[in-house]
Amino acid sequence: MDDTIAAIATSVGQSAIGIIKISGPSALSIAQKLFRSRKNKNILSVPSHTLHYGFIVNPKNGQKIDEVLLAVMRGPHTYTREDVVEINCHGGRAPLYKTLDLVLEAGARLAEPGEFTKRAFLNGRVDLTQAEAVIDLITAQSEQALHLLVNTVEGNTFKPIYALQKEVEDWQARIEAELNFPQDLSWSFQPQELLAHLDQWTKLVDTYLNSYESSKFLIEGMKLVIAGKANVGKSSLMNQILQKERSIITSIPGTTTDVIEDSLYLKGILVRIMDTAGFGKVKNEIEREGMRRSQQIISQADLILLVFDGSQPLDEHDLLVMDLVRGQQKKVLLLVNKSDLDIRIKTESLIEFFGSSTPLILVSALTGEGICDITRIIADRYLDDQPANLGLAINLRQKGILAEIRQSLTALGELIRDGQPDDQVAEEFRLLSRLIRQLRGDLWSEDLIDQIFEKFCIGK
Ligand SMILES: Nc1nc2c(ncn2[C@@H]2O[C@H](COP(=O)(O)OP(=O)(O)O)[C@@H](O)[C@H]2O)c(=O)[nH]1
Ligand SMILES: [Mg+2]
Incomplete structure (x- = not known):
């Protein structure tokens, strides 16, 4: 440089x-x-x-x-x-x-974008996790996220993992010494002692892994997508949830042609709501493109609000959307709309299709019935079961490596239970310490670094 x-x-x-x-x-x-x-x-x-x-x-x-x-x-x-x-x-x-x-x-x-922070990393002022937190800090969507990220920028978030790294490396050195110079050694291998450590290490890594979802919501917000066939009342529900006239509503199917986005805060978390074009018979290019975008947005959702017109039996278009949504394996909240009219839909078949743990609410975008339940259920079920108070924020790259560390710890446990330290145990230890060094950015490739820093803005 x-x-x-x-x-x-x-x-x-x-x-x-x-x-x-x-x-x-x-x-x-x-x-x-x-x-x-x-x-x-x-x-x-x-x-x-x-x-x-x-x-x-x-x-x-x-x-x-x-x-x-x-x-x-x-x-x-x-x-x-x-x-x-x-x-x-x-x-x-x-x-x-x-x-x-x-x-x-x-x-x-x-x-280049992020080049100042890249230099800070390459010159050893920050490790990779700190540099990554700087990116997220710039775009953080909530005050809680800000606190968590500042903690990472300061280098505190991963301190326990780096302490673990030290212990792993000590064990690794002793085991390798035992393998290479068994006669010289005063230390003797105690499998029970190591197993107890593995247990502690696993618990620690699990705490980090469990914090992923909540920290993701805190940093990026939660993406909530309203989906369903045409004319079931998606846009009406969007407006009711937001309490404003955001989407255009008419009785003409195909009124919403593009994704409409707005947001609100629930429990201090930014919830981004997206209203999509409904699925149905395609009459023109605009509708075809609208549906393609709906599909794409559905695939990025954290939670799908799947809307049905309760006053009509399920038809082929409903079934098409149901298949598409179930195929995504995402969290789903079923909304049976138009509860002010006679209900002719079979709610049992919806529950059967999505499983009994999927919540279903009867609502009316016309009268407002059930609207409070929508936000309450989202807040209680999807934002509350997140261990938001763990005080940790990890990103997708870090989660990937931590999951590999978790696997490696399990593999080590099995090897130890099977017998004495041998080459395989030593090899697994080497893998483990390599993974922790990757997390920290002591081991990195040009590609990885380019990928991370190009997400920055220029001047940071
Ligand atoms: N009776 C009744 N009509 C509704 C309700 N919600 C929406 N509608 C009507 O259904 C039609 C389609 O609504 P819209 O929100 O545009 O549906 P979308 O195509 O799914 O976005 C409009 O004429 C709405 O006024 C409801 O809860 N009850
Ligand atoms: Mg609409």
């Missing part, structure tokens, strides 16, 4: 202040070329972590571009561990882009 990168770190619009961040070996000399301080200070010789008032000036013609405050921070006590300069310009497009242009002309390269 011998080049110097720069980017606008704040969003560009009308705001009082906008920040341009420069990081790398030439950060200070670039600033020196462009910055004129009131007191003629030389940026190359000012103390670290100081703030300076002055102007950004075009070095070619001496024209003043903006009045700024310039922060000078020398590595290694910086975000990237490199020399960093932050220029606090005025927030409009013109001062920010013109200043960035000059910084690039003076020798910096435009940073």
Whole structure:
């Protein structure tokens, strides 16, 4: 990383202040070329972590571009561990882009998304889990998520796992020594002792795995999709749940042609509600595309509200949607709508089809009957059974590795119960410590790192 990168770190619009961040070996000399301080200070010789008032000036013609405050921070006590300069310009497009242009002309390269944090990771200031929490922090959807993620950014969330890593590596070293130099050893292998440790380690890893769903909801919100055939009252229910006229409702089938999204908070969690185009006979290209989008959204749902028109028996279109939804193996809440009319649908066949643990509510989007039950059931059943108070937030990558660690611990237990430490046990220990190092990012591949950091915004 011998080049110097720069980017606008704040969003560009009308705001009082906008920040341009420069990081790398030439950060200070670039600033020196462009910055004129009131007191003629030389940026190359000012103390670290100081703030300076002055102007950004075009070095070619001496024209003043903006009045700024310039922060000078020398590595290694910086975000990237490199020399960093932050220029606090005025927030409009013109001062920010013109200043960035000059910084690039003076020798910096435009940073890629997440490149500052990538440098922080590559220079060992943060581990991979901390860097990932920075991404999620920027988009966090709830205050609870914020607390959990700050904890990860600080490096606390995975401390118990890293302590486990130390124990695993100690055992691994002793077992390998016993295998290689059995005659020299004062230590003798106690299978019961190791099994007790494995038990503790497994419990710890399970706590992390169990927190995945709740932390996902906290960070990203819960995706709730309203699905069903055309004209059953999906859009009417969406509006009732939101208590506003969000979706267009008519008696004409096919009124909703695209996915309509809105949101509300339940138990402090952002619930994103999506109303979809109904399934039915396709009359034109728009409806075909609408249905394709409905299917796609259903596949991403955390919970599907599957709506039926209670005043009519089930028909082929209902059956089609039922098949599609059951095939997704997602959590489903069955809503039998139009309860203000005579009920002619067989609710037993719905329960038989989806299983008796799937809740079913009779509702009327017209009279409002049962609407409170919808939000209450979502809050109680789907948001409450999440162990939200575990104080942990893990992402999908971390969950994948933790699940592998869990498997490896089980495999180790079986091997130990079968007999003495042998090559297989040593090999399983090696796998285990490799997995923990992957979690932390001590072991990584270019591909993985690129995948993670390209999700960042530019300037972070
Ligand atoms: N009687 C009655 N009619 C309803 C109810 N909910 C919706 N409707 C009517 O059913 C038709 C279709 O409603 P809409 O919400 O557009 O259905 P969607 O196609 O599933 O989105 C409209 O004429 C609504 O007024 C209800 O609970 N009772
Ligand atoms: Mg609709």
